[in-house]
Amino acid sequence: MSEIKIGDAIQGHIPDGEIAKKWDNYKANIGVVNPANKRKYTVLVIGTGLAGASAASSLAELGYNVKAFCIQDSPRRAHSIAAQGGINAAKNYQNDGDSTWRLFYDTVKGGDYRSREANVHRLAQVSVNIIDQCVAQGVPFARDYGGLLANRSFGGALVSRTFYARGQTGQQLLLGAYGAMMRQAELGKVSIFTHREMLDVIVVDGHAKGVTIRNLKTGEIESYAGDAVLLCSGGYGNVYFLSTNAMNSNATAAWRCHKKGAYFANPCFTQIHPTCIPVSGEYQSKLTLMSESLRNDGRVWVPKTKETAEKLRKGEIRPRDIAEADRDYYLERRYPTFGNLVPRDVASRNAKYVCDEGRGVNESGLAVFLDFADAINRLGRDAVEDRYGNLFEMYERITGENPYETPMQIFPAVHYTMGGLWVDYDLQTTIPGLFALGEANFSDHGANRLGASALMQGLADGYFVVPYTLGDYLAKQKPVNASDTSHPAFKTSVDEIKAQMEKLMAVNGDKTVLEFHRELGLKMWDYVGMSRTAEGLQKALAEIPKLREEFWNNVRIPGEGDGWNKNLEMAMRVADFLELGELMALDAFNRNESCGGHFREEYQTPEGEAQRNDDEYSYVAAWEYSGNPSEPVLHKEALQFDNVKLTQRSYK
Amino acid sequence: MNLTLKIWRQPSPQSKGSMETYPIAGVTEHMSFLEMLDVLNEQLIKSGQVPVEFDYDCREGICGTCGLVINGVAHGPKKLTATCQLHMREFKDGDTITIEPWRADAFPVIKDLVVDRSAFDRIVSKGGYISINTGNARDANELPIGKEDADQSFDAATCIGCGACVASCPNASASLFTSAKISQYTYLPQGNPERERRVLKMVQQMDEEGFGNCSNHGECEAACPKGISIKNIAIMRREYVKAALKSGTLLV
Numbered sequence: 062m063s064e065i066k067i068g069d070a071i072q073g074h075i076p077d078g079e080i081a082k083k084w085d086n087y088k089a090n091i092g093v094v095n096p097a098n099k100r101k102y103t104v105l106v107i108g109t110g111l112a113g114a115s116a117a118s119s120l121a122e123l124g125y126n127v128k129a130f131c132i133q134d135s136p137r138r139a140h141s142i143a144a145q146g147g148i149n150a151a152k153n154y155q156n157d158g159d160s161t162w163r164l165f166y167d168t169v170k171g172g173d174y175r176s177r178e179a180n181v182h183r184l185a186q187v188s189v190n191i192i193d194q195c196v197a198q199g200v201p202f203a204r205d206y207g208g209l210l211a212n213r214s215f216g217g218a219l220v221s222r223t224f225y226a227r228g229q230t231g232q233q234l235l236l237g238a239y240g241a242m243m244r245q246a247e248l249g250k251v252s253i254f255t256h257r258e259m260l261d262v263i264v265v266d267g268h269a270k271g272v273t274i275r276n277l278k279t280g281e282i283e284s285y286a287g288d289a290v291l292l293c294s295g296g297y298g299n300v301y302f303l304s305t306n307a308m309n310s311n312a313t314a315a316w317r318c319h320k321k322g323a324y325f326a327n328p329c330f331t332q333i334h335p336t337c338i339p340v341s342g343e344y345q346s347k348l349t350l351m352s353e354s355l356r357n358d359g360r361v362w363v364p365k366t367k368e369t370a371e372k373l374r375k376g377e378i379r380p381r382d383i384a385e386a387d388r389d390y391y392l393e394r395r396y397p398t399f400g401n402l403v404p405r406d407v408a409s410r411n412a413k414y415v416c417d418e419g420r421g422v423n424e425s426g427l428a429v430f431l432d433f434a435d436a437i438n439r440l441g442r443d444a445v446e447d448r449y450g451n452l453f454e455m456y457e458r459i460t461g462e463n464p465y466e467t468p469m470q471i472f473p474a475v476h477y478t479m480g481g482l483w484v485d486y487d488l489q490t491t492i493p494g495l496f497a498l499g500e501a502n503f504s505d506h507g508a509n510r511l512g513a514s515a516l517m518q519g520l521a522d523g524y525f526v527v528p529y530t531l532g533d534y535l536a537k538q539k540p541v542n543a544s545d546t547s548h549p550a551f552k553t554s555v556d557e558i559k560a561q562m563e564k565l566m567a568v569n570g571d572k573t574v575l576e577f578h579r580e581l582g583l584k585m586w587d588y589v590g591m592s593r594t595a596e597g598l599q600k601a602l603a604e605i606p607k608l609r610e611e612f613w614n615n616v617r618i619p620g621e622g623d624g625w626n627k628n629l630e631m632a633m634r635v636a637d638f639l640e641l642g643e644l645m646a647l648d649a650f651n652r653n654e655s656c657g658g659h660f661r662e663e664y665q666t667p668e669g670e671a672q673r674n675d676d677e678y679s680y681v682a683a684w685e686y687s688g689n690p691s692e693p694v695l696h697k698e699a700l701q702f703d704n705v706k707l708t709q710r711s712y713k
Numbered sequence: 714m715n716l717t718l719k720i721w722r723q724p725s726p727q728s729k730g731s732m733e734t735y736p737i738a739g740v741t742e743h744m745s746f747l748e749m750l751d752v753l754n755e756q757l758i759k760s761g762q763v764p765v766e767f768d769y770d771c772r773e774g775i776c777g778t779c780g781l782v783i784n785g786v787a788h789g790p791k792k793l794t795a796t797c798q799l800h801m802r803e804f805k806d807g808d809t810i811t812i813e814p815w816r817a818d819a820f821p822v823i824k825d826l827v828v829d830r831s832a833f834d835r836i837v838s839k840g841g842y843i844s845i846n847t848g849n850a851r852d853a854n855e856l857p858i859g860k861e862d863a864d865q866s867f868d869a870a871t872c873i874g875c876g877a878c879v880a881s882c883p884n885a886s887a888s889l890f891t892s893a894k895i896s897q898y899t900y901l902p903q904g905n906p907e908r909e910r911r912v913l914k915m916v917q918q919m920d921e922e923g924f925g926n927c928s929n930h931g932e933c934e935a936a937c938p939k940g941i942s943i944k945n946i947a948i949m950r951r952e953y954v955k956a957a958l959k960s961g962t963l964l965v
Contacts, residue, residue, distance in 0.1 A: 119847040134768065135834050137874055138776040154854060190848070197850035199843045199903045201867035208857025226867060232775055233870060240842030247838040255831065278823055307771040341743040344752055347772045455774075458791075458798050461742070524847045573758050575751070619758045624725065625766055625824040628758070 092536030099124030112499025113293030115523025144231025172507020302582020508657025570615030777873030884925030
């Protein structure tokens with residue numbers, strides 16, 4: 062492997078002043094577009110999840126023209142809809158000592174000190190406005206009998222600041238944002254384009270001025286011009302093939318921006334969620350999350366010995382046949398203080414260890430028990446049903462087993478990607494006029510995201526950050542004619558995409574897109590998954606380019622290039638995953654430390670916990686595309702911690 | 714298990730479709746219904762045939778993208794379960810399973826089992842929201858809402874917009890979908906200022922899209938994967954009559 066090329070350091074354009082005043086100072090000093098001029102600008106919003114829908118509606122309310130694009134048949138189906146647990150906000154309604162500062166602190170610490178302080182503080186500041194906004198929209202949050210909003214607690218925090226709508230918080234928040242956007246559609250300020258996938262960003266004189274889109278329904282390649290592009294297309298967890306993401310979630314829009322000049326930051330920071338339903342067979346298409354809240358009452362265990370586990374796997378004994386003395390409640394044993402409620406990265410890694418030791422409990426040996434027997438004895442079945450009834454039903458629907466009678470089987474699964482397009486304080490990428498919001502950017506969660514913070518960030522970016530920062534950018538730009546796509550850059554892009562599609566269709570090889578995706582996913586999981594080593598990463602770096610080459614020579618895409626063709630859609634996404642996967646491995650290889658979700662086996666404390674190296678790696682790794690996916694250039698943004706003291710996380 | 718699948722194939726919106734038969738072997742009880750179709754499609758691609766197009770996304774029963782009429786029942790045999798969460802243990806070796814798209818004039822077929830449900834978005838655009846601009850909200854706890862009202866509102870709000878109500882209704886009515894949205898805001902004080910305008914406009918759009926009228930069959934409630942109650946339709950009618958009387962537009 063050749064040496065990594067190091068480029069110039071980059072700056073996050075963080076405003077001066079003390080941390081609590083930065084955002085207010087910023088807002089007081091930015092450019093603003095006159096109300097009468099706003100209607101001369103057109104903003105292209107890619108993706109209609111929480112970030113995209115909230116940005117589209119807020120910008121349209123301000124008077125901008127918005128064109129919103131989504132790959133689904135309706136903007137309401139973006140994957141934000143599947144978020145279960147809740148949304149954090151520093152309201153301190155519980156009088157338990159919460160504050161903007163505490164939410165800021167918890168988020169920086171939870172991210173294992175790899176996020177940007179100023180962005181996180183702003184997030185904590187606007188968190189309270191999000192709840193107000195959503196309640197005013199009619200989002201039916203859970204309430205107490207007195208009629209006021211209820212809260213619950215989540216991992217990594219010592220206060221109750223999570224607002225929720227049963228197990229469907231993401232759905233309710235998204236429908237609120239979607240409604241706001243549909244209202245603007247009715248008023249003629251937002252045009253909605255469904256079944257549209259962004260395949261390229263158009264850069265004119267160094268600024269993002271349009272996009273190239275494939276109409277998934279007709280197969281046509283379309284051009285759209287605008288004054289700015291907001292990328293709100295979510296994360297890239299599906300590079301692992303199996304994840305809790307929706308099947309259509311993908312990295313293509315972000316990756317195509319990367320290839321046009323947007324740096325990609327911290328790609329190796331992925332979150333593996335500890336409580337998902339295990340893989341049941343080779344045909345498995347996705348993994349289903351079971352809410353983190355289950356760890357409040359469920360106890361995690363495996364048999365003490367390999368021999369007992371083998372008997373279980375063969376079906377010779379049942380879980381209930383195993384005596385207490387023969388069980389290993391390994392989280393309670395290793396982490397007596399936090400027990401089953403250790404953070405996600407710690408819980409996931411420990412499940413992997415016990416399964417690596419041969420103590421996994423299902424046929425494949427890749428599962429641990431989450432047992433509610435004690436909770437049922439202690440609280441009664443009714444109380445457990447009241448707390449977790451809908452989750453138990455979902456589990457039974459998928460597995461056919463009744464968790465009231467036999468322990469649940471769970472295993473970690475890829476859930477969220479903290480990395481994403483590099484953005485500055487304005488959420489602007491390294492391409493002026495191209496902004497990235499929500500999971501698509503990298504900025505707020507460092508190396509590990511805390512529960513109930515993804516919804517907060519998506520809505521913060523869309524409702525309360527980008528309406529200001531975009532205005533500052535547009536105030537310096539002359540409006541373009543949004544119906545004019547005659548600039549040669551549009552045609553070049555359309556021709557390139559058509560050529561790529563024709564090339565793919567013409568291969569007519571032996572292996573399906575699904576087979577390639579699954580193969581890539583296995584490599585990513587084995588080498589760039591929960592636990593990484595230099596040796597494994599080098600294997601990934603050798604094998605992924607080979608797989609990519611095979612893909613371009615041996616993939617088979619059925620049907621035609623025009624019209625609806627799911628395999629062609631997927632093929633273009635897998636082609637991009639095959640490049641992104643390599644960058645993730647390279648980023649993980651480069652980062653010679655363990656932090657949050659990035660665990661390098663070589664770098665651990667004597668107790669087996671993540672060992673950071675703040676002297677050498679307290680930076681954001683922002684990768685520039687060089688024209689060759691195997692040789693990106695690394696730009697470092699030094700992280701400065703003026704307000705939070707860096708310490709070793711401990712959950713003992 | 715070995716199964717025989719009878720699947721609706723229709724290459725394009727304009728073309729005429731037909732039922733085609735496909736045998737499939739090696740299906741296991743742990744597979745989801747859609748994973749079983751994935752396996753079929755891999756076999757079709759390998760043998761040089763065009764795979765069956767069907768719609769899906771989250772595969773955990775919340776996005777509302779999937780929807781197949783399985784053996785004549787929207788979302789298949791298991792109650793309160795969207796197609797993506799239906800598993801093959803609901804079937805047995807040797808079964809013949811018919812698979813069709815949602816069938817309604819207002820949901821034209823795009824290809825095979827994929828239909829266009831954009832009519833739902835147009836209904837929502839007429840009033841499926843509370844008109845408030847970003848930044849205008851007062852403190853969330855300044856407006857207490859009784860737990861029971863909040864819970865009822867939530868129950869209506871859990872609609873995933875899949876369209877099974879339309880597909881299962883003999884009249885292809887969208888009343889359950891439309892009423893769930895109206896009902897959500899009827900239970901909340903925030904919904905009050907626009908309640909008349911909302912119901913009148915949404916119902917009008919529902920009619921213009923070509924959905925049929927509700928004649929109380931109740932099939933929608935039975936097919937709904939989220940258990941949305943038909944009582945929402947009663948609420949919508951009450952709201953509609955009140956609003957129409959008040960505005961003088963009641964048509965009899």
